[in-house]
Amino acid sequence: MLSAGERPQPPHAPKVNSTSVPVSKAHIMPDLTNGASLHEPKNANAQTQHIWVVTGPAGCGKSTAGNVLRKHLGVPFLEGDDYHPAANKEKMGQGIPLTDEDRWDWLISLRQAAIEALSPSEANNNHPPAGVVVACSALKQKYRDVMRVAAYGSPNVQIHFVYLKLDEKVLFQRVTQRQSHYMKSSMVQSQLAALEEPKGEWDAITINVEGSMEDVQRNVIQAVSEKLAEYE
Numbered sequence: 250m251l252s253a254g255e256r257p258q259p260p261h262a263p264k265v266n267s268t269s270v271p272v273s274k275a276h277i278m279p280d281l282t283n284g285a286s287l288h289e290p291k292n293a294n295a296q297t298q299h300i301w302v303v304t305g306p307a308g309c310g311k312s313t314a315g316n317v318l319r320k321h322l323g324v325p326f327l328e329g330d331d332y333h334p335a336a337n338k339e340k341m342g343q344g345i346p347l348t349d350e351d352r353w354d355w356l357i358s359l360r361q362a363a364i365e366a367l368s369p370s371e372a373n374n375n376h377p378p379a380g381v382v383v384a385c386s387a388l389k390q391k392y393r394d395v396m397r398v399a400a401y402g403s404p405n406v407q408i409h410f411v412y413l414k415l416d417e418k419v420l421f422q423r424v425t426q427r428q429s430h431y432m433k434s435s436m437v438q439s440q441l442a443a444l445e446e447p448k449g450e451w452d453a454i455t456i457n458v459e460g461s462m463e464d465v466q467r468n469v470i471q472a473v474s475e476k477l478a479e480y481e
């Protein structure tokens with residue numbers, strides 16, 4: 250069974266198929282095959298709204314790059330860490346890797362927040378924003394499939410995964426140098442062990458982030474701008 254990200258690129262409307270999510274968690278991948286949508290129907294002329302999910306293991310720079318994109322695009326930014334329940338943060342702080350079970354509800358709440366962020370808001374003069382940036386590790390393909398449901402059935406919504414790629418040594422340095430964060434360097438190995446790079450997933454953009462903050466900022470903005478140009 251192909252994951253949504255593995256299927257050939259449809260005309261800007263991600264397809265989501267059932268993923269390897271346990272039946273008991275069927276609500277994670279709601280049955281939208283009847284054309285239902287998680288969104289209110291949008292009018293045919295609505296501009297495409299883009300969900301930019303900045304992904305990668307703890308410490309790779311998701312929050313840093315996410316904030317750069319928020320400013321550049323002028324859209325809301327959701328920090329995935331804020332949607333982890335305390336139990337997850339406690340577990341990671343104790344050096345215990347999260348399991349799939351720990352992550353499903355976290356991913357669902359983050360997906361719902363992303364959908365809600367696309368609604369018109371006072372902050373945006375009661376207009377819908379051009380999109381939303383989400384910092385979310387989304388380490389595994391099936392986690393990205395859960396997030397893909399946010400755009401399912403909504404041709405005006407397009408999700409992209411901006412995967413921040415760096416080698417273990419650099420990742421270890423960044424997590425080690427970081428002050429007062431619950432995720433310690435002892436967790437780097439488990440993050441990399443869980444990581445499934447989005448190879449072959451047509452809605453993913455991979456960016457090497459081993460350079461300086463300035464280089465990474467430039468590369469992230471360039472990659473996203475090039476992707477946006479495809480929708481003009």
Ligand SMILES: Nc1ncnc2c1ncn2[C@@H]1O[C@H](COP(=O)(O)OP(=O)(O)OP(=O)(O)O)[C@@H](O)[C@H]1O
Binds near residue numbers: 311424458460
């Ligand atoms: N290009 C870079 N060069 C050097 N340091 C960086 C770079 N990008 C981010 N950092 C630093 O690396 C650390 C981790 O960055 P950040 O918090 O953005 O990662 P993250 O992926 O959001 O982490 P987590 O998933 O644990 O929240 C921070 O101290 C940040 O300042």
Ligand SMILES: O=C(O)[C@H](O)[C@@H](O)[C@H](O)[C@H](O)CO
Binds near residue numbers: 330387
């Ligand atoms: O899925 C996970 O294991 C977590 O989401 C980590 O990858 C995050 O980076 C965590 O929020 C630490 O900040």
